[in-house]
Amino acid sequence: MLVCERAVTRYDMHVASVVSPRDDDVDPYTAATTGGGAAATTDATNQPPPANHAAAAAAAAARTTAAQDDAAQDDATDADPPWRPLNAVDRRENGVPKAQQQFFASVLDDMASGAEYATWRRLDVQPEDPLCGECFDASAFELMPIDFWSPAGRWGHLGVRTPCVNHGWAHAAFTSLGEWRQRRVKGRVSDRCIAGQRVTCSACKKEHLRLKALLKASRSQDARAPQVAQLEAKIKALPYRASTLTPKVNQLLFEKYPWLAIRMPAVITHRAAVSMEVMDDIARAARTS
Numbered sequence: 001m002l003v004c005e006r007a008v009t010r011y012d013m014h015v016a017s018v019v020s021p022r023d024d025d026v027d028p029y030t031a032a033t034t035g036g037g038a039a040a041t042t043d044a045t046n047q048p049p050p051a052n053h054a055a056a057a058a059a060a061a062a063r064t065t066a067a068q069d070d071a072a073q074d075d076a077t078d079a080d081p082p083w084r085p086l087n088a089v090d091r092r093e094n095g096v097p098k099a100q101q102q103f104f105a106s107v108l109d110d111m112a113s114g115a116e117y118a119t120w121r122r123l124d125v126q127p128e129d130p131l132c133g134e135c136f137d138a139s140a141f142e143l144m145p146i147d148f149w150s151p152a153g154r155w156g157h158l159g160v161r162t163p164c165v166n167h168g169w170a171h172a173a174f175t176s177l178g179e180w181r182q183r184r185v186k187g188r189v190s191d192r193c194i195a196g197q198r199v200t201c202s203a204c205k206k207e208h209l210r211l212k213a214l215l216k217a218s219r220s221q222d223a224r225a226p227q228v229a230q231l232e233a234k235i236k237a238l239p240y241r242a243s244t245l246t247p248k249v250n251q252l253l254f255e256k257y258p259w260l261a262i263r264m265p266a267v268i269t270h271r272a273a274v275s276m277e278v279m280d281d282i283a284r285a286a287r288t289s
Contacts, residue, residue, distance in 0.1 A: 165242035196245035
């Protein structure tokens with residue numbers, strides 16, 4: 001379907017007017033700080049116990065450094081470019097209220113306690129009716145339904161796998177699913193949230209760490225050498241983490257498993273996420289403008 005330039009401009013203006021958090025809300029790109037983080041994966045292997053306390057302390061320090069490097073990589077690759085509110089409306093409309101974050105964390109706790117995502121009969125979780133609680137809670141009116149989207153996590157028994165954001169299906173055997181994160185989806189009448197799982201490619205991570213080691217060695221010799229800039233560019237172009245909500249990942253999934261596109265509950269970009277109903281309205285307006 002061809003969309004005229006004016007329709008694209010109107011859509012960009014619409015996106016700019018409906019995306020971002022209030023000052024007291026949570027950045028929609030941050031991970032849940034509580035909850036079980038169901039299906040989280042680690043790179044731990046069975047290691048023999050250290051011979052003494054000094055070795056144990058050194059091993060702990062190494063793990064801490066690796067975790068800090070991973071956290072820095074999370075910040076560097078989670079959003080491209082870094083997410084920033086466009087204006088006051090942007091800041092207000094795309095916020096994820098604290099009550100919603102707590103609701104999300106409670107769902108993750110249930111998943112960690114045995115309610116495995118692969119066994120769900122529905123892909124969404126509905127909050128309780130705020131008028132039917134044991135006591136009145138104004139924050140309950142802020143709660144939104146959450147759609148959970150992780151095709152390999154839900155339909156892995158049918159052979160669905162997750163592609164690598166860099167190398168596609170060539171690295172599908174190296175990808176693993178991690179923690180869940182949610183973001184807001186703008187709806188026609190009311191908003192929802194959608195949650196996706198972190199995708200990590202072990203092959204890309206290995207190459208990423210190799211390039212970082214080369215970069216560190218190059219900087220120690222000459223920080224202004226041309227090789228330094230080249231290595232920095234290669235590292236930036238090779239993120240080893242993505243999400244099941246990443247548009248490129250879903251594009252690859254929809255090409256291989258077309259039936260998944262029917263179940264996708266939202267249209268997602270880096271700046272915004274809108275429901276299918278809103279996208280239908282936008283497409284209809286483009287055809288009639």
